[in-house]
Amino acid sequence: MHIGVDVGGTNLVAGVVTKEGEILAKAKRPTINDKGANAIIDDIKTIIAEACDKAGLSESKITSIGLGIPGPVDNDSGKVIFCANLPLTNASLADMLKEKWNVKIHLLNDADAAAFGEAYAGSAKGCANMVMITLGTGIGGGIVINGKIFTGFNQIGGEIGHMAFIHDGKSCNCGAKGCWEKYASASGLIALTKEQMDIDPASTMWQIAPDKHLVDGQTAFIAKGEGDASGQLVVNKYLNYLASGLSSIVNIFQPEIITIGGGISNEGDAMLLPVREMVEKSTFRHPVRNTEIRIASLGNDAGIIGAALAGVV
Amino acid sequence: MHIGVDVGGTNLVAGVVTKEGEILAKAKRPTINDKGANAIIDDIKTIIAEACDKAGLSESKITSIGLGIPGPVDNDSGKVIFCANLPLTNASLADMLKEKWNVKIHLLNDADAAAFGEAYAGSAKGCANMVMITLGTGIGGGIVINGKIFTGFNQIGGEIGHMAFIHDGKSCNCGAKGCWEKYASASGLIALTKEQMDIDPASTMWQIAPDKHLVDGQTAFIAKGEGDASGQLVVNKYLNYLASGLSSIVNIFQPEIITIGGGISNEGDAMLLPVREMVEKSTFRHPVRNTEIRIASLGNDAGIIGAALAGVV
Numbered sequence: 013m014h015i016g017v018d019v020g021g022t023n024l025v026a027g028v029v030t031k032e033g034e035i036l037a038k039a040k041r042p043t044i045n046d047k048g049a050n051a052i053i054d055d056i057k058t059i060i061a062e063a064c065d066k067a068g069l070s071e072s073k074i075t076s077i078g079l080g081i082p083g084p085v086d087n088d089s090g091k092v093i094f095c096a097n098l099p100l101t102n103a104s105l106a107d108m109l110k111e112k113w114n115v116k117i118h119l120l121n122d123a124d125a126a127a128f129g130e131a132y133a134g135s136a137k138g139c140a141n142m143v144m145i146t147l148g149t150g151i152g153g154g155i156v157i158n159g160k161i162f163t164g165f166n167q168i169g170g171e172i173g174h175m176a177f178i179h180d181g182k183s184c185n186c187g188a189k190g191c192w193e194k195y196a197s198a199s200g201l202i203a204l205t206k207e208q209m210d211i212d213p214a215s216t217m218w219q220i221a222p223d224k225h226l227v228d229g230q231t232a233f234i235a236k237g238e239g240d241a242s243g244q245l246v247v248n249k250y251l252n253y254l255a256s257g258l259s260s261i262v263n264i265f266q267p268e269i270i271t272i273g274g275g276i277s278n279e280g281d282a283m284l285l286p287v288r289e290m291v292e293k294s295t296f297r298h299p300v301r302n303t304e305i306r307i308a309s310l311g312n313d314a315g316i317i318g319a320a321l322a323g324v325v
Numbered sequence: 326m327h328i329g330v331d332v333g334g335t336n337l338v339a340g341v342v343t344k345e346g347e348i349l350a351k352a353k354r355p356t357i358n359d360k361g362a363n364a365i366i367d368d369i370k371t372i373i374a375e376a377c378d379k380a381g382l383s384e385s386k387i388t389s390i391g392l393g394i395p396g397p398v399d400n401d402s403g404k405v406i407f408c409a410n411l412p413l414t415n416a417s418l419a420d421m422l423k424e425k426w427n428v429k430i431h432l433l434n435d436a437d438a439a440a441f442g443e444a445y446a447g448s449a450k451g452c453a454n455m456v457m458i459t460l461g462t463g464i465g466g467g468i469v470i471n472g473k474i475f476t477g478f479n480q481i482g483g484e485i486g487h488m489a490f491i492h493d494g495k496s497c498n499c500g501a502k503g504c505w506e507k508y509a510s511a512s513g514l515i516a517l518t519k520e521q522m523d524i525d526p527a528s529t530m531w532q533i534a535p536d537k538h539l540v541d542g543q544t545a546f547i548a549k550g551e552g553d554a555s556g557q558l559v560v561n562k563y564l565n566y567l568a569s570g571l572s573s574i575v576n577i578f579q580p581e582i583i584t585i586g587g588g589i590s591n592e593g594d595a596m597l598l599p600v601r602e603m604v605e606k607s608t609f610r611h612p613v614r615n616t617e618i619r620i621a622s623l624g625n626d627a628g629i630i631g632a633a634l635a636g637v638v
């Protein structure tokens with residue numbers, strides 16, 4: 013049986029996953045990020061054992077463990093290369109886990125894990141060539157080519173959120189300027205919403221979020237739904253940013269499916285339909301076979317399923 | 326023996342190519358583009374026969390023919406999907422050639438052919454994961470993954486020149502706005518050069534190109550070499566555009582090698598060294614293994630070698 017662990021900045025979640033991509037049981041605990049890598053690994057060991065217990069599975073039946081990490085990893089050495097939000101930089105996670113379970117350990121980036129999960133068991137089930145983007149604080153990118161996660165020759169590729177999108181634009185945490193994620197992530201939408209609220213004090217957005225700290229990725233969408241012109245302006249501008257980067261993905265990868273995950277994907281058709289139309293107009297088109305854009309279907313489970321199975325199926 | 330044909334807007338060139346990537350003989354003729362697909366195929370048949378003759382090779386020894394086409398192709402049906410500069414749209418090139426030689430016919434995009442040639446026998450020889458960009462009127466992109474040309478699920482991917490680069494920027498022939506090639510192609514450099522000449526009537530660039538029709542991709546580089554401030558400004562701005570798009574390629578693909586071809590690559594270190602430095606500063610870095618940026622080494626032969634071998638090795 014396969015174990016997938018989503019090593020998140022807020023929670024650690026472990027799942028017992030069948031080869032078919034079904035989660036039999038999960039266990040969770042909040043991430044402690046001020047006590048070093050050992051504390052995190054100890055908690056991971058605990059929740060793996062708990063998940064096995066819930067699934068009625070003897071730990072001896074574990075055949076592989078995959079960990080989705082919020083940062084670049086080196087799966088050959090079993091080490092995390094860099095982790096901004098957790099004390100895992102340079103940690104030898106694979107070795108640390110092998111002390112308890114001497115099975116195949118697979119490390120991968122969390123966005124890659126989510127992409128693989130959606131490709132294997134979710135919105136892009138059975139699709140061998142797909143791209144997933146996750147709209148959150150940044151934009152996570154996961155690329156599946158010929159049924160495998162693609163990360164380049166050094167395992168750190170797939171950083172689609174860091175395409176140069178507006179030359180010399182907003183400064184990004186990565187050190188570059190104008191990265192796509194500065195504009196088309198949830199954070200990008202929130203920044204855009206706040207800017208427009210400053211411009212239009214009469215906007216309905218001020219009723220939805222009377223304090224700017226309350227602005228989230230839904231604020232402008234709700235205002236737009238209520239007929240607010242500024243809300244509409246923000247949503248249109250944001251979806252244009254989103255569609256423009258998706259068009260780059262189509263022109264470069266021509267994937268069979270692009271799956272969009274993250275909180276903003278909950279907007280559903282209000283996001284999907286205009287984006288599809290814009291992408292169709294600004295990409296190279298095949299006479300018959302073209303990329304389909306979908307909403308992710310597995311939520312946070314995608315990362316658990318993908319982490320469990322990316323290295324073994 | 327393998328035949329590779331570069332179907333260019335100006336010339337048709339056929340080469341007899343060994344499995345090792347050596348061109349034994351070439352034959353060439355100007356492209357006639359006002360008499361339909363049949364006239365072009367007739368000329369292709371003629372130069373293939375000429376190249377075989379020059380190589381002392383009986384035509385019966387031809388085992389495969391590959392054609393590099395300036396547009397998207399469908400290799401399954403053997404048809405050209407679209408060709409802007411030649412009357413080949415929808416032409417069944419594979420069938421037309423098979424009337425004469427009943428061998429394996431492979432159609433591919435010319436930028437893909439060049440990339441495969443450089444990966445197989447040129448600047449990236451032996452490299453299984455590389456990207457080639459060709460700086461010309463536009464930017465041609467060719468992606469090699471696991472030793473094979475990557476073109477997405479519908480064969481028309483790899484259009485790296487059409488990444489959204491400056492949101493809502495200059496209108497591109499593709500229908501979108503702000504594509505990378507509008508800024509970082511040779512045409513982009515020429516446009517930038519002319520703009521700066523208008524701003525600075527005292528620039529040395531006016532001596533190098535007294536009439537603006539004489540401006541080419543070298544003008545600003547020459548002026549910069551002579552200490553002209555406007556020349557330097559143009560070159561810096563252009564190399565910044567170039568490096569910024571290359572950074573996107575690194576962040577997404579983390580290829581072992583990026584090879585730069587096209588006329589501007591003749592600038593050599595004047596282009597390569599600053600671009601390498603800029604890319605290094607604005608990309609995700611692996612502690613040990615990082616993308617190397619090189620200049621293409623095979624010139625126009627890359628497309629012939631790649632067309633000949635992409636489908637057979």
